[in-house]
Amino acid sequence: MDFKILIKKLNGKLTKKEAIIFNQWYHESAVHRSYFNRLKDNYSQELDNIDVEKAWQKLSQKISKRKKSQAYWKFGVAASIALLVALTIMFNRDSLQNSEPTVVHSDISVGTDKATLTLEDGSVVVLEKGKKYETQNASSNGEEIIYNKTTNTRKSLTYNYITVPIGGQYNVVLSDGTQVWLNSDSQLKYPVSFVEGETRQVELVYGEAYFDVSSSIEHAGSGFRVNNKSQIIEVLGTEFNVKAYKDEEHIYTTLVEGEVLFIAGAVEEKLAPSQQMVLNISNGNMSVMEVNVYNEISWKDGIFSFRRKPLGEIMKVLSRWYDIEVIFENKKLENAGFNGVLGRDQNIEEIIEAIKNFGIIENYEINNKTVILK
Numbered sequence: 001m002d003f004k005i006l007i008k009k010l011n012g013k014l015t016k017k018e019a020i021i022f023n024q025w026y027h028e029s030a031v032h033r034s035y036f037n038r039l040k041d042n043y044s045q046e047l048d049n050i051d052v053e054k055a056w057q058k059l060s061q062k063i064s065k066r067k068k069s070q071a072y073w074k075f076g077v078a079a080s081i082a083l084l085v086a087l088t089i090m091f092n093r094d095s096l097q098n099s100e101p102t103v104v105h106s107d108i109s110v111g112t113d114k115a116t117l118t119l120e121d122g123s124v125v126v127l128e129k130g131k132k133y134e135t136q137n138a139s140s141n142g143e144e145i146i147y148n149k150t151t152n153t154r155k156s157l158t159y160n161y162i163t164v165p166i167g168g169q170y171n172v173v174l175s176d177g178t179q180v181w182l183n184s185d186s187q188l189k190y191p192v193s194f195v196e197g198e199t200r201q202v203e204l205v206y207g208e209a210y211f212d213v214s215s216s217i218e219h220a221g222s223g224f225r226v227n228n229k230s231q232i233i234e235v236l237g238t239e240f241n242v243k244a245y246k247d248e249e250h251i252y253t254t255l256v257e258g259e260v261l262f263i264a265g266a267v268e269e270k271l272a273p274s275q276q277m278v279l280n281i282s283n284g285n286m287s288v289m290e291v292n293v294y295n296e297i298s299w300k301d302g303i304f305s306f307r308r309k310p311l312g313e314i315m316k317v318l319s320r321w322y323d324i325e326v327i328f329e330n331k332k333l334e335n336a337g338f339n340g341v342l343g344r345d346q347n348i349e350e351i352i353e354a355i356k357n358f359g360i361i362e363n364y365e366i367n368n369k370t371v372i373l374k
Contacts, residue, residue: 167320315328338360
């Protein structure tokens, strides 16, 4: 739904064609009706003065900054519209009816580009935004590290590790041209250069990573494999997301485009675009489901996109990005569902305030790096 149509509806200025579009969207689901009614309740005539085109352009540039294919761009467009609406409601401060939150002292900062690089000799290099680093094999501008495009003809491999802490993110371009986006609290093991003619293999030791794999056509048919202690993903050239955190009992593999072969023990399963494989680590059970891809990969574009997510899961995501501890004073809140699209560059107070404004929580307290939800 175009944000401008919603505003024109509120002002009674829809054309016949726009009215048809709105009515189809409005009656499509109870979620849409609730969303629009909440927007209407919080609506201010000041919204007419928002330069929607300029806001749209800014958001589009943000989302497309690292865009490498058309596959997920369409999802980014949809999320941008939702983000405009979400931010409009969130910053309409006159609509707040609940008591003011308690912020004793906040040491919470927004996550940023940072990681540590462990070299083949065991030495550790700190990578961080604004700090350049260069070796004979790779160079970093502080936001990503790019390895030289070389192949290994010696049949022996040397490995590097890149470790992203809580409150960080980092990009890696491997020697074969494969791009990897690493989320907070993640570690990737990979060779400095791959052996020519052999399967290219990396290991997601833990955490979350988005892979845009360089096609096998460019590497004499050599496939690509992502290993994890519980599963193997074999690809020829595709884009997918793997979420395998140490403190979670499930591993989520989401295919964006192409085709992958998922292997866990004696079980093999091919995934199609928009399918997600969920592996239960404790018992080995697996299930495949259709998902909204953008909700799964929006983190790499600087966006939190939550759809019917329990607040407990949401706060786990936020705790990794903002390096915070979250305490639920009311345990029932952990299962409360929330729909929202928010920016990862917003401070934690704005994020929690948005959740509060939607009536999910009554109040909250922030003390240093601890957030208490009430």
